[in-house]
Amino acid sequence: MAGRFWEIDSLRGIAVIMMIIFHLLFDLAFFTRFNFNVDSGFWLFFARATASIFIFLVGVSLTISYSRAEKQGKSRFSKYLKRGLKIFSWGLAITLITWIFFRQEFIIFGVLHFIGLSIIFAYPFIKYKWRNLVAGVFIIALGIYLSKITFSFSWLMWLGFVPKYLYTLDYFPLLPWFGVILIGLFAGNILYRKNSRAFKIADLSKNYAARAFGWLGRHSLFIYLLHQPVLMGVIYIAGLMR
Numbered sequence: 001m002a003g004r005f006w007e008i009d010s011l012r013g014i015a016v017i018m019m020i021i022f023h024l025l026f027d028l029a030f031f032t033r034f035n036f037n038v039d040s041g042f043w044l045f046f047a048r049a050t051a052s053i054f055i056f057l058v059g060v061s062l063t064i065s066y067s068r069a070e071k072q073g074k075s076r077f078s079k080y081l082k083r084g085l086k087i088f089s090w091g092l093a094i095t096l097i098t099w100i101f102f103r104q105e106f107i108i109f110g111v112l113h114f115i116g117l118s119i120i121f122a123y124p125f126i127k128y129k130w131r132n133l134v135a136g137v138f139i140i141a142l143g144i145y146l147s148k149i150t151f152s153f154s155w156l157m158w159l160g161f162v163p164k165y166l167y168t169l170d171y172f173p174l175l176p177w178f179g180v181i182l183i184g185l186f187a188g189n190i191l192y193r194k195n196s197r198a199f200k201i202a203d204l205s206k207n208y209a210a211r212a213f214g215w216l217g218r219h220s221l222f223i224y225l226l227h228q229p230v231l232m233g234v235i236y237i238a239g240l241m242r
Contacts, residue, residue, distance in 0.1 A: 005064070005192065006205035006214055008057060013213030015053040016220050020227055022047050027231050032240040051111065051172070052180055054220070058115055059122065059184015060192065066126045067195035080123045088116025090225065098169060109158045110170030112224075117158075117174070118181045125182060129189045136182030143176020 025043065029036040037043065062080075069075040091112030098106035107113075125132055146160045154163040160175030191198050204210040216223065235241060 004214075004218075005197070006203075006210055007201060008060060008064075009214035009217035010204075010210045011053065011213075012057050012217030012220050013215065014217075015050050015057070016216040016223055017213075018046065018050040018053075019224070020231070022050060023228060024231055027228070027235055028240070031232065031235055032242060034240075051177075054111070055115070055118075055172075055177055055180040056184040056187070058118065059181040059186075060188035061184075062119065062122055062126055062181075063185055063188030064192050064195060067192070071195070077123050080119050084116045084119035086116070087112055087119065087221070090221070091116055094170075094225075102169060105167045105169050107170045108168050109173065110168075111172045113158070114172035114174065114177055118178055121174075121178065122181055122185060125185055127189070129186055132182040132186040132189075136179040136186065139174075139179030139182065140176040141179075143173065143179065146175055 022038065022043065025036045026038050028034040029038055038047070066075055069079060091107075091110055091114075094110060094112060095107050125135075143160050147162060149162070150164040150166075151161045152164060153161070154166075157163055157166065157171075158173060160173035162173075205214075
């Protein structure tokens with residue numbers, strides 16, 4: 001597609017496939033008698049790597065979007081506020097659905113809640129380069145430190161203060177994950193400054209694999225919203241539900 005960078009869409013598409021693989025194993029472990037350990041070891045690393053790719057690319061894409069909007073005189077905060085609230089609203093819809101079906105472990109502040117707020121909060125930082133790298137590393141380190149501590153209150157769980165009794169299917173607090181957004185902003189401003197590549201890369205935009213991955217990447221939100229009901233439906237039809 002004109003105006004898009006095929007490598008970003010393709011990398012996001014690869015992350016989509018990784019997400020589906022992990023969630024399939026998670027669903028098999030959660031709903032069936034298959035004994036997959038997805039909470040530690042390789043699969044935990046796999047899940048975090050998948051999320052890191054998605055979130056890093058959010059930061060990169062924000063810089064590209066901002067550069068394009070700036071050329072057109074449309075780089076106003078309202079654009080990012082509207083976009084962030086839209087994604088956050090999808091997160092609220094998932095909160096409601098999981099509250100209905102998984103009352104004990106419903107999603108309070110998952111990846112869509114996080115991305116929605118991050119798009120809004122990232123606006124003041126979009127133009128920075130090295131400051132974002134330093135701040136991003138600091139926020140990640142602070143978030144990792146906070147994750148080892150539990151707190152007696154829950155009203156700051158969205159920020160990264162983990163309550164003592166937290167049971168949720170998805171949790172992406174701003175600390176440490178906003179640090180990954182900031183590193184994505186840094187990378188975007190270095191690698192795609194002024195809406196053009198600052199490096200040379202072979203043009204694989206016509207390659208069948210790149211086009212397939214790119215299609216997945218361009219429709220990642222739709223696939224994210226749809227893939228879990230599809231996976232659970234397949235598991236149910238296959239008669240694997242406990």
